[in-house]
Amino acid sequence: MxxxxxxxxxxxxxxxxxxxxxxxxxxxxxxxxxxxxxxxxxxxxxxxxxxxxxxxxxxxxxxxxxxxxxxxxxxxxxxxxxxxxxxxxxxxxxxxxxxxxxxxxxxxxxxxxxxxxxxxxxxxxxxxxxxxxxxxxxxxxxxxxxxxxxxxxxxxxxxxxxxxxxxxxxxxxxxxxxxxxxxxxxxxxxxxxxxxxxxxxxxxxxxxxxxxxxxxxxxxxxxxxxxxxxxxxxxxxxxxxxxxxxxxKRNFYKEAIRVEPLSNGQTSDSKNPFSADWLMWDPISSGEGDLQLDDVPVAVKASKTMKAIDFDSIIDNTSSLGGRFQMGSTSLVLTPTTVEVPEKLDGDHPSTCQMSDAPSQNQISGSENCQEVSLPDAETIAISSSNEIRSPTSTGGKEAAILDGLGNSVSPAKTEGYDSPSQKISSVSNSQNDNTVYRTSVMPIEVSGSTDVLSQIDKSTKSQDFDIELHAKIVVHQDIEAILEPQKDSQDCTNPSGTELIESENNTVSVENKFSLPLSSDIIPRDASRTANYSSIVDVQMKEVEQTEVNRDIILLSDDDVEDDSQVASFLPSEDQNSQEQHHGKDEGKNLTSVPSSGRTRAKLKKTMVLLPFKRLLHPIAFKKKGRRSEHRRMLA
Amino acid sequence: MVGFKNRYMVMEVFLDPNRDIKGDDSVIITPFNLMKAIKDSILPNFGECFLASSLGSMQVKYVNPITKICIIRVSKENHQKVWSAITMVRKIGNCPAFFNLLDLSGSIRACRVAALKCDEKKFEHYKLMAGDRLSTDDSQRMQNYLEKIKLLEN
Structure with missing residues (x-):
């Protein structure tokens, strides 16, 4: 204590x-x-x-x-x-x-x-x-x-x-x-x-x-x-x-997202994924005031540097319509607020157990560290995937990082989304430790996720020499979607936009993301439990800023209409919503159609919106897949 | 019928915390001056009646002037009050000092184990502090004190 x-x-x-x-x-x-x-x-x-x-x-x-x-x-x-x-x-x-x-x-x-x-x-x-x-x-x-x-x-x-x-x-x-x-x-x-x-x-x-x-x-x-x-x-x-x-209050944007400058050298370091920092992240770190007894170098980033950032100017930039966030020498890393997560798990939130009343109960309780870890992981997915997108051709060097993101991201998603046996999960989470294990551990992931896409992909490409990497990447994208899905409900007014995932013969992936976001005035929260998502919309913009690097224009939301209430943000997810989400999770696989072609595989997935549900960051439940038939289609051509 | 119960407090004494660290102590702690300091603290804080009622079982069982560890026995009913009185001690004799609780146990057996552990650790610390000033005499005296702890009864 x-x-x-x-x-x-x-x-x-x-x-x-x-x-x-x-x-x-x-x-x-x-x-x-x-x-x-x-x-x-x-x-x-x-x-x-x-x-x-x-x-x-x-x-x-x-x-x-x-x-x-x-x-x-x-x-x-x-x-x-x-x-x-x-x-x-x-x-x-x-x-x-x-x-x-x-x-x-x-x-x-x-x-x-x-x-x-x-x-x-x-x-x-x-x-x-x-x-x-x-x-x-x-x-x-x-x-x-x-x-x-x-x-x-x-x-x-x-x-x-x-x-x-x-x-x-x-x-x-x-x-x-x-x-x-x-x-x-x-x-x-x-x-x-x-x-x-x-x-x-x-x-x-x-x-x-x-x-x-x-x-x-x-x-x-x-x-x-x-x-x-x-x-x-x-x-x-x-x-x-x-x-x-x-x-x-002092160091976080809207008391939720930590913003800190990151040098360019760090971003390209594939050996140490971002998640490493977040797993060790310490909510009460005093930055350079921390004294380690053994003179171990302080692993936690200095919080003093964060104070250098003027949040007001960031807000000004982002809230203007069409304001573009240029990533120069510094890129932004976003950390979720994991403040007091363990305590909340113990005391105030028995609902994490309630959620698991589905058959996957033992999986959740069995992988408790996975739950706690899932917050940073959720972020990892987005960022590691953006890494991937950024450098589509240099897969060789970055595989470790990508797959690591995969290993991290998949485990929480599986926890609830699929009916996978728990030992699979453990094998997946083991894989976080060692880079060399990743290749092999991708296989259990596929098997465990066999209810949907992956099995279909397997069927469709039986005759081909299909690299594991392909699976890996598709899984990554799926997970992005899995996270982003809950936001889709609100996005009926959004222009449809697409993400193309093209797999060529030598398995290099080129991805094009096109997002356009609606103005926030179009968004009206549907119910109380959703409000948390919306209060995080602005926070999500920050995430979008990452995605800007990919290439697209983003119309950023203004946060005026968004309810900014941390109480709501920590609102317990209601159970019906969960079941709904679980339902969606099962549906998702069926949305995908696969067409085999000789030697060349093309995966195409459409998505309308890239937003991250903030509420999930506060409540470390694993992400579930949740899809909508009309909007979510993948073609293997 | 429930027997009379005691509490045993293993405490360490910080003598003259303001002075520079490497000096010799101005006061050598003994059971008598510790007891006096505690009584002097109880009297103004909790009054004569409480002092009288607590005196029955209160006793300083053991004092080690090398490591500055002592064991104080108090009756169970009074131990919280006596403990807070001890916390409010500011002087032993004329020397500024304060107490810090290391262990609180309900039987002399448990207390012996805890005190032995604390005493040995503090002696390690003392050896580090003293460096080459440590004489063989000190180690011998220390052994005697450790033996004393093992022989403590009620």
Missing amino acids: GFFDLNIPYETSQSSKATRMKLVIKAMELGYSGVAYNRMMRGVMSDHDRCSIPFLSFSSLLSLVPSLASSVSFHRELLGVPRNTPFRQYTRLTVCVDSPAQAQVLNSGNPILKSYDVVAVRPTNQVAFDHACEKSEVDLIAIDFSEKLPFRLKMSMVKAAVERGVYFEIMYSDLIAERRQMIPNAKLLVDWTRGKNLIFSSAASSVNEIRGPYDVANLLSMLLGLSMERSKAAISKNCRSLLTNSLR
């Missing part, structure tokens, strides 16, 4: 730097896995207040205490924190607000606030407190309990703040020093929040005031009448979700 101390005071003076280093060392030693450097701000905010907090490097800490690593791992073992968890550093700004004008500064458009990882507010009067609870764009309300409260805590306000997802902070260093003032008010807050949306932090001005995580949890549960479970959560789980929320 990991324990966090989100309040290490930061001042610019030299002596405070030494104190800060000692505090961080002690926090590491005590088993914390993350701290936030807190900068207090009073008065008017200016550009000068932009985040300039330097992170400490592990080597500088190590030079002070050479035996730090052994002590850290000893305490982590006792606390049950994995030893290799990186120690994270965040930046935090606490704004003291005493007038309504100052409260206005705390809005979502303020670029200074965006330069910090966490933004907290310290209200000093009633108006400021009410505003902080109800309106301010902050992550945290830090109430100074050490002196007499200058305002009255009101239950309605606290409730409003909890509903908005704003957290309250209780600083325990005051509690160790001066507690008579603090306990009654803090207890009131604890009672009203009932331990939800509450975090404990140290705000320690010297090393002597910091305490171990369990000690803190016990002390506050004892003094404030909180259950031990809740108070442990207040120092670990709540901090974590606070961080995921705030980092997502």
Whole structure:
């Protein structure tokens, strides 16, 4: 789980730097896995207040205490924190607000606030407190309990703040020093929040005031009448979700899609597919603030670089009609928000099990990692396929990447879409590990998917010398469609466009994609569960941007009409929809007609729309095929 | 009839955390000064009555001044309060210090196992810290302390 101390005071003076280093060392030693450097701000905010907090490097800490690593791992073992968890550093700004004008500064458009990882507010009067609870764009309300409260805590306000997802902070260093003032008010807050949306932090001005995580949890549960479970959560789980929320707000486009620049050299690296990054992706990574105990190079991309991207300008570009996104030296990589997926799987979403009431139940439960993994995979398909499209003739060099995309993508799709036996799936997912296995593992995929296309293709090409690669590529395209299918329902007004897949004798594939997207005003969400898809339409544009590389003009959607509600996005998929989708999945194979020809094979598939359902990214169910007879036809001529 | 129950807390003491790391300790911890520090913390925080009721079973069972690990026995009913009082300790004698809980167990047997493990690990750490200043005498004393843990009873 990991324990966090989100309040290490930061001042610019030299002596405070030494104190800060000692505090961080002690926090590491005590088993914390993350701290936030807190900068207090009073008065008017200016550009000068932009985040300039330097992170400490592990080597500088190590030079002070050479035996730090052994002590850290000893305490982590006792606390049950994995030893290799990186120690994270965040930046935090606490704004003291005493007038309504100052409260206005705390809005979502303020670029200074965006330069910090966490933004907290310290209200000093009633108006400021009410505003902080109800309106301010902050992550945290830090109430100074050490002196007499200058305002009255009101239950309605606290409730409003909890509903908005704003957290309250209780600083325990005051509690160790001066507690008579603090306990009654803090207890009131604890009672009203009932331990939800509450975090404990140290705000320690010297090393002597910091305490171990369990000690803190016990002390506050004892003094404030909180259950031990809740108070442990207040120092670990709540901090974590606070961080995921705030980092997502800052670093993600529409809190859903991460955009980061990628150098050209990386894109052409076929040995490491994009998925590798996403599988290791860490929702609370502090970027370069992460300290690995073993000095292992940080695998996770620095989130600081993402801040360099100005989302507003991207939005402006994309929302103008016909705006074209030119891919120059940088291409965009999109990462789905996998925030708290495992937790959701465990707790809030028993529906993943409900979905599997079909005969494929054991497959789903059997391949649990496959489920978790399926989010990045879903993305992989699109991108790896676009790779393929981009360089149609150089199949030799890129096969590994393509097939890897295949191996990744097929496994989730099979999980629900087909009635394939589970051992097949395991063989497929095994194939993700080793490039050399791919060739062989394509065969089980075909067999398992034998209900539809592939079997037909096999029949039609029995007499020919048919390379496995062909299967592979077709499967890739099928999967793209499988993902894109759900969007098709809404696309009745779309101009039909086609994707041609031409297979020539030497098995090089040339693909032409022609998409045209309708204006978003034509799209009207049909029902609630669909809304999630539409709220992601804009996000999908980003994906389209990838596809622009292929060659086509894209009329991009404007997001004005789209409902932007993350609650809806996390809406549980209703069961009837699932069954419907499953139904479609079975249908799909029959849509395809195959005509054998001598030596030359041509696969043609038509599709109207390339959109990705966002809802599926939040809910790691495998994709199912879902086809429509009229729109989805493949010819082998 | 349910027997009287105790809790055994294995704690480590951080002495003078502000000072530079490689100095000698200004205070040598003993059962007596630890007990005094804890009592001094309980009295202002929870009052005389609680102090009196907890004193019955409270005892510092074991102290290792090399690794700064101690075992404190408290009755089950009072252990949370005593624990939070210990958390609020800021000084031992005149030296700033604080406690950190390593293990909480319900029987002396479980406590012995945990304490042995912690003590050995902390001694490894101590050896790393001390480097070449480590004398054979220290290892011998350490062996004696480990033997002491094994002989702990109730």
